Each structure stands twice: as structure tokens, then as C-alpha cells.
Amino acid sequence: MKKTHLISLGLLFLLFCGIFSSACQQQKTEKVHSQVSSYPLSVPKGFPEPNISNDNPLTIESVALGKKLFFDPILSSDSSIACASCHHPRKAFSDTVKFSRGVSGRLGKRNAPPLMNLAYNTAFLRDGGARTLALQVMVPLTDHAEMNLTLKEAVKRLKNQPEYVEMTQKAYNREISGFTITRALAAFQKTLISGNSPYDQYHFEGQKDAFSPAQIRGLALFQSKKTNCTQCHSGFNFTSNAYENNGLYIHYKDEGRFLITRDSVDMAKFKVPSLRNIALTAPYMHDGSLNTLEEVIRHYEMGGKPHVSKSPHIRPFELTEQEREDLKAFLEGLTEVNLDHY
């Protein structure tokens, strides 16, 4: 009697779940949440709350898993290349060479950007071709010239490693899959927040001596109508998140944003990069074609090459030698004071 009672209760519950699946789903999610601890993300003064998607909450467990994956060459076909091989922590997760080499020494076609403050980005890659950080993972993982591994093979390899099995179970309460690999890497990368530079101390923390007189003059130049820099490198992260052409070439080898939208107005436009940690991320531009900040400043002074897509904000201006040094000193002041903890 008691047993049938239980069975019918169970059936009723199943029926309830069938009809009100969202209620049961919620119950399931809450159960997962009770086993993990939310990650204590610290948002620097002057920064808005980052965009953390609800379907991939930052937890200590998911971030730890993502960090392990990021530094592990297991994700490349010959187990020689990790994400960190091209994104060096001490270089704000950028690379020091024009084009990075992937498996078997294969050369890429774009310069590897820094990976800081990505939680604030609206799209990823220099052409904005990846809408989310989780989707972006598929690009380096499967690219012939990067890690050259299928997602299926990645899952198979990780399932053979008891530590990954356990960490994934803890973080996501499910088996290793494309879902867990891409979400964990996204979670780790969202914690890479850089907001403690001399500029932040000066501007947001009110420490007036954090910036030198040259840096203060450089900041004014950067914000001036003469240089126009803040037309594109605006806000707390020094980017408008727009796609622009800054006149590097008359003929571009890389069609940039056009490759994604196929709209001629986007020809040879690239995502405006953040200028945070710029002193650490040379060489510069989508193709790493400018080696130093002096070269970058000279490029802007010349007003760029006449490309049809070139922004009207890129036009010639002249700086004195002192002003060039001031602008450079300001840009260097956007460098994170402490990158040691990664």
C-alpha cells in the first residue's frame, strides 16, 4: 500500500515536471548552486558591473577549471600549445611577436591581443566575429594554425584525466563536454580584470601624485580635439567597442569586419582595442605592424593613409618632441601595477 502510494506520488511529480518544466529546472539549478561557491569578482572603482551571463555564473570551481584548461597544452593536437603559449600572463595575456605560431610551428595571420577586461566586450576577435567568449574558444581550438583539435577529441582526452573529471563534476555537475570546456574557459577569462594602473589611482582613486606632470599633460593631449584619440579610445576601458579604420594602409590584406558582415562600409575596419596595458602588448595593430608606441604616435600624427573606410577623426596633426613624450608617458600609465597573481 505504502509502496504504490510512493509510486503514484512519483508519477504525479513527473507529470508536474512535464507541465511545469521551468519550475523543475529551477529546482535543479538551485541544487547545482548550493554545491559551488560564487567567485568573488572585484570590480575596480570607476568600472561598471561586468556582463556575466546568467547561464554561466562565475564560481570558484568553474574559474579554477577554466584556469587549468587555459594553461594546459592538452588542448592542442600535438600537446605542445596552450592558450597561454600565445597569451602570456605577464604581457597582459598578449603575445610578444607579430604573428604567433601554433602547432607544428604554423604561423597565424593576426596579432594575438591582450585578454583583459573581456567581461566588458560586446564581441570578440579583431573583426568581432565571435559573439560570446564561450563561442570564441572554438576558434583557437580548431584552427589549423593554432591548436588544431576537434572538440570531440578534446572531450575524449579530458575524460581520461581523473582530475578534469572531478573538477568538471564539481563546477558544472555534469560530464565533460563542449559545454563545460567552453564555459569554464569563458569563466576564467571573465575574471581577468585590469583596473589598477597609475591612471586609475590618479583618476578614480584621487591619488594626485600617482601621475607625473608629463602624464597629466599627456592625458590632456589624449583628450584634446587636436589628437582626437578619445573619439575612439573612450571611457574607462579606452574603447568605444566600435569598428573603425585608422588608415594603416591604402590596400589591406586583411578585410577585417567586412569578412563578418559582407557590407562594403565595413571594409578593413577593426575593433577599436582597449589601450589598457599598452606598454606590455607590443607589437601593435591587427597585424602587429607597428613595433613601438613612438611608431603608433607618428602614425596618428601623419593622419593615416587614404583608405575609403578611414574615419574622419583620423587626420594629420603635429606634436612637439615634448608632447610626443608626454602622450607616450600617459599611455604607459595605463599599465596594471600588479600582474603577478596570474
Ligand code: HEC
Ligand atoms: C597560436 C596562438 C594562439 C593560441 C594557442 C590561442 N590564441 Fe587566442 N588569439 C590569438 C590570435 C592571433 C587572436 C586574434 C585573432 C583574430 O582577431 O581573429 C586571438 C584572439 C583571442 C581572443 C579575442 C580577444 C578579443 O579582444 O577579442 C580571445 C578571447 C582568445 N584569443 C582566447 C584564447 C583561448 C581561450 C585560447 C585557448 C583555448 C586561445 N586564445 C589560444 C592567438 C592564439
Ligand code: HEC
Ligand atoms: C577613428 C578611431 C580611432 C582614433 C581617433 C584613434 N584610434 Fe587608435 N586605434 C583605432 C583602431 C581601429 C585600432 C586598431 C587598428 C588595427 O587593429 O589595425 C587602433 C589601435 C591603436 C593602438 C594599438 C593597440 C593595440 O593593441 O594594438 C594604439 C596604441 C592606439 N590606437 C592609440 C591611439 C592614440 C594615441 C590615438 C590618438 C592620437 C588614437 N589611437 C586615435 C581607432 C582609433
